[in-house]
Structures are given as structure tokens and as C-alpha cells.
Amino acid sequence: MKQVYITGSSLVCALGNDKFQSIQTAKKIDNTNYKDFFQDNHNGFNFFKINQTFQNEKEKFYTILKDTISQAIEDANLSQEEQKELHIFIGSTSMSISINEEQSQLYYNNQSTKMLEEVGYGNIGTFVENLVDSKYKATILQTACTSTANSISYATELIQANKIKRALIIGLELFNKSTYKGFESLMLLSKNGIYKPFDKESDGLILGETCSAVVLDSAKKDNTCFEVIATNTSFDNHSITGSNPSGETTCNSMQKALKKAYLTPKDLTCIKAHATGSENSNLSEAKALDTLFKTYNETTDVVILKPFLGHTLGACGTSEIVLLCEFIKEGFIPKTLNYQNGYEDISFKPLLANKPVSNATILFQFIGFGGSNTTLILSNKG
Amino acid sequence: MYISTTFHATFQNKTTKEYKQLLKEVTQKQFRRVSKFNIMAIYGALRALENKQYDTNINIYTASEYGCIEDMNTVLMQVSKTDEIVMPFDFLNINGNNVGFLISEALNTLGNNFYITAEDVSFEKAFELAYFDISIDKIDEALVGAVDESLDYIQDINSLIKNPEHQKTYDGTTWFQLSKESKNALAKIESLETFTNLEELNNFLNTLQYDYLSLNLFAKNKLNTLKIDPSKVISQSEQFFGTYSAMYINNLLNYNGKLLHISLDENNRAYLFYFTK
Numbered sequence: 001m002k003q004v005y006i007t008g009s010s011l012v013c014a015l016g017n018d019k020f021q022s023i024q025t026a027k028k029i030d031n032t033n034y035k036d037f038f039q040d041n042h043n044g045f046n047f048f049k050i051n052q053t054f055q056n057e058k059e060k061f062y063t064i065l066k067d068t069i070s071q072a073i074e075d076a077n078l079s080q081e082e083q084k085e086l087h088i089f090i091g092s093t094s095m096s097i098s099i100n101e102e103q104s105q106l107y108y109n110n111q112s113t114k115m116l117e118e119v120g121y122g123n124i125g126t127f128v129e130n131l132v133d134s135k136y137k138a139t140i141l142q143t144a145c146t147s148t149a150n151s152i153s154y155a156t157e158l159i160q161a162n163k164i165k166r167a168l169i170i171g172l173e174l175f176n177k178s179t180y181k182g183f184e185s186l187m188l189l190s191k192n193g194i195y196k197p198f199d200k201e202s203d204g205l206i207l208g209e210t211c212s213a214v215v216l217d218s219a220k221k222d223n224t225c226f227e228v229i230a231t232n233t234s235f236d237n238h239s240i241t242g243s244n245p246s247g248e249t250t251c252n253s254m255q256k257a258l259k260k261a262y263l264t265p266k267d268l269t270c271i272k273a274h275a276t277g278s279e280n281s282n283l284s285e286a287k288a289l290d291t292l293f294k295t296y297n298e299t300t301d302v303v304i305l306k307p308f309l310g311h312t313l314g315a316c317g318t319s320e321i322v323l324l325c326e327f328i329k330e331g332f333i334p335k336t337l338n339y340q341n342g343y344e345d346i347s348f349k350p351l352l353a354n355k356p357v358s359n360a361t362i363l364f365q366f367i368g369f370g371g372s373n374t375t376l377i378l379s380n381k382g
Numbered sequence: 383m384y385i386s387t388t389f390h391a392t393f394q395n396k397t398t399k400e401y402k403q404l405l406k407e408v409t410q411k412q413f414r415r416v417s418k419f420n421i422m423a424i425y426g427a428l429r430a431l432e433n434k435q436y437d438t439n440i441n442i443y444t445a446s447e448y449g450c451i452e453d454m455n456t457v458l459m460q461v462s463k464t465d466e467i468v469m470p471f472d473f474l475n476i477n478g479n480n481v482g483f484l485i486s487e488a489l490n491t492l493g494n495n496f497y498i499t500a501e502d503v504s505f506e507k508a509f510e511l512a513y514f515d516i517s518i519d520k521i522d523e524a525l526v527g528a529v530d531e532s533l534d535y536i537q538d539i540n541s542l543i544k545n546p547e548h549q550k551t552y553d554g555t556t557w558f559q560l561s562k563e564s565k566n567a568l569a570k571i572e573s574l575e576t577f578t579n580l581e582e583l584n585n586f587l588n589t590l591q592y593d594y595l596s597l598n599l600f601a602k603n604k605l606n607t608l609k610i611d612p613s614k615v616i617s618q619s620e621q622f623f624g625t626y627s628a629m630y631i632n633n634l635l636n637y638n639g640k641l642l643h644i645s646l647d648e649n650n651r652a653y654l655f656y657f658t659k
Contacts, residue, residue: 120448122501182473
């Protein structure tokens, strides 16, 4: 079975317009200046906004997508011939609905006779195929907030099985009213604008926009590359929007991934929790982690990234992997922002101070609407 | 690998209410405030596995070219008006992946669910992933569906979608159960091959023997370029929906012998399905 490495990556998000700028911004954020960075920066919404200006939603969508892909390919140092061998996977929950929102607004205001700009999202894949000159058909995978994590998992398995040579996985979530208002109607959004997952005072999540990408390859580029050493996906049939309060499925998914990697929690540098900030999801996942640690009678550090990026939904797989891997390349795993008080019956606390590391083995956990639980274990210790 | 069972239905733009009536024929479960797209998918999936044995851990792969368009339009109308609230169920309905959860709920399954789009070849891509998952022994069974709504009510729709022959669009829901189990199988899947251009495809076609052949609309347009025997091409329904090639394959499986289906995308990338029955 072939090994699979992340050989290139990129991140455009509220922290910056590339991964290097993003990590430098992230390093400056702490609990005291948190609100200065993120509060109300999107026309009165609590939202983590990409700091770029565009004429319209279509220009924004395709410009950010193009920039992100170009950065990832440059980072992977792919030749034009190598780009042709890229199998493309795109994960997102909202896709290009922002473009249709803009068009339908014109339509309903009698400024256009055209109701929709696009029907279906396959054209996004075609755009990327043409951009990178890939020989292959792009796959758009939607499994809610696990979309890109599942895309990485699929691409990894295809490379391991020698079905494909390399893959480009893109996560994309840009601001759109449908998603924002949808989460608002589900009463999941924070009102106070301080994102504090796993804290018992958390009043909800804050959405964020991002475009991020990773290149997966069977050939290791250098010693900083992270290897995908195990993946697992499990289904939680509890509810379409909520995890089983027992945390059973999430715990099982993490255990299965650990077993596939021949690891236990003590072998991990940290677990990157999904940690959305919504009460049900927080409690379920915290219970899952608690059970995991008690089952093995071992612990590891728990890292939470959404206070840096916002909840980037289907793109959080790529955006959080890129951000944490970059933190590690900077020499540490990051503290949990805004955390003060944990739940009474949970025995662990997330990491509260930056911790120096030179390399790492990380379990990434992702959980989505519709019951999807995806666990990825990455390491650059090999 | 085998196709254990299939189901296919097309309808002329039925309402959600009409689909709920149809659904009552196959389940007593209630699906309230669920979109037309999701109801169509649940109906097809339930009909496919009606009175059939299936593994509780069966994975579900739902393919769609256009997704939940009717309900997306409802949400777009809501967000176009400043003060309008997006209702929770309307929002959840436009999240394509939720269809898998609802089908799992209807079938009482515990396998994973995936919602897949790939322009021109969404069903083919979903089938490919399911085929791969079974071939690497990740799962024993898969339910692969193709679901798309009628779009004729959208003005100038053919400027927005790829409907090569500008056919009338239908609601379509087509499902295939894939399994390692040969017992009572409808057909054997001999292979599923992909090609990045017509030359590669034609080289492979030269090595194959077959009795009947089905072509998607892009492949049909390349009839004179493909190295095939035109007399073996079967005629297909003139009904069109986004993931219509699933319907074509379902039709092909009515024939006996060595069966071939070829789907091309607009750039001549090819999917070749080879069945024996």
C-alpha cells in the first residue's frame, strides 16, 4: 500500500490571504485582543470574513478559488505535467449559492428576468479541471462539515490503492445569506461574538469563510510533509442536526482510526477536536473525548481551532488541517482561545497555553449534519 | 461484484404532496417538511430495496447533477427579501447531504452516506466510489442513486444545464444495490473503467466483445468516432433528467448477455461499465 503525504497546501481565510499571513495573524491573537480581530467585521454580522473586496459574488467566488488553488500547487511545486495527474475533490456545504443569491435578488427586485445564474454545482469542478489542466473529472462531495475531511479520506484511499497518483482537495465556504440565516433560524449562532467551544458559557458558533486546499501525493516532498496515516468515517443516526449525546459514534470513529494507525492516545501529540460551539455538539464531542481517554486510561492535548477561523463548515477539513500543520511548522500547537469554564462532568480541559513541538502526530476529528463523523490521523514524525 | 436489484421511476414534475402519497405505498414513516428532492430519493431507495435483503451497514451514495432546486428557489426567495426568515427545514432541505441521513432513517441502516456531483457524470462518479469501496473491502454493499428534479419551469433552462438534445426534463429517481453477493443477482459487474480521452477508450473498446451497448447523450454524439458496432446500440427513453444515464443503465440491464454502457462528459472523458447477465 502506498503512503500518502500532504505535499502542498494553501489557506485563504479571515486571518489572511495566504497561509503564511494567516499564521502570523493567528500568532498575535489572544483572549485580550480577540474581539479587536473579529467582532462584527461583516456588515454587522458576527462572522469571520475574508478581507478582500470584489465587484460581485461571482468575481469573489472564482478569484478566491483560483488564488487558493494556485497557492497550493505552487507550494507543492508541481510541474504542468504533474498538475495533469491531479484528481480534484471539492468539499463545501454552500458551494456557489452566494452567486445565485445575488442573481435572484436582481430577479425578485425586477432588475433581471433571469432567476438563477447557475443550476447545480458541477461547473465548479469543471472550472478547476480547466484551471489546473487536469485530465480527470472533478468530484464534488457533500457530507456537511465533514465534506473535505471525507474528500481527503477518499483521495488517500485511492492513492494507497494505486488507483490515482495525486489529488487536489479544495474546501470552499464563502459568506451567503442562506447559510447564515439558516444557522440563525436553528438558533446556533453566537450573539456575543466570542467563540468559545467546549466552554459551558458558549452561546453558539460563529461562521467563517475560507478557501483552502491540500495536495496529496504518494511521493514525499520533504521532511516537513505530513503523512495521512489513518482515516475513518462513521455514521451517527441520532438526528439530522445533532450528535448522539452519548458521544458514542464520535468515540468509535476515533478508536477505529487509532486502531488502523496502531496508535493509542498517548502516541498522539494532540487531538484537534471539531468543537463547533453549539451546545449539543460540544457536549457530545466532549463526552466522546472523555470516554476515549477513560477507555485507554491515557490522555493527550486537545486543540480547538474554530475561534481562529470561525466554523468553516464543509471546508473545515482542509482549513483546520492547513492551519494546525502550519502552527506545528512554526514550532508549537496553539492554545485554546476564550476557554474559561468546562463542563462539570468532563475530566479534560483543552490546551490552554501554546505548547512547543518540533513535529507531531495529530488526530483530527470532524462531525457534520446528517450524522457524518470523520477522523483523520496525520503525522510528520516519520 | 454484482447488481442485486434496481429501481427506476420518472414522473412529469410531481409535487412534494404527490410524492408523499407515493411514499405511503412503501413506508408508514412520516417525513414532514422534507423537500421534493429528498422525498423522491427516499421513495426510490425504498422501492429499490422493498422486500429485499440488505446489509444494515450498506453505504448510500446519492448522485445529482442539480440537487434540490425547487427548495433552493424557496430559500433564495426568502433571502432576497431583507426581513424574511429562512425556516430551519427549508435550510436543511437545501443541504444536499441530508438526503443520505433521511434514506438511512427510512431504511434503518447504519452505513455512511455521501452526496456526489460531477458535471455530466454525477451518477457515474457515485457508482465509481461505491465500486471502489466494495472492491477494497471497506463495505459489502452499496446503494447508489441518481436523483434529479424536473426543471422545465425555470425560464430558459437549457442555457443553464447541459441537455444536449433539449429534451423535456422529468423528475427521475433511479437506484442500484451493489453487492459482493452473487446469489439472486440481477447482473455481474465485470468492470468499471475510466478513460481520459477517446483514443484510450477506443483502444480498450477494440479488446471487448459485447451483445448490447448503451450510450449517454455525449457518447451518442460521438457515435461515428467511437470504435463500436452501431447495430448493438440499444434505443433509450427520450425522457431526460440530470442523472439520466442511471436510467439508461437500468434499461440496458433488461437485456441479456454481455452489456456495455459508455458515458462521456463534454470533454470526452469516459466511463465504461461492463456487465454480464
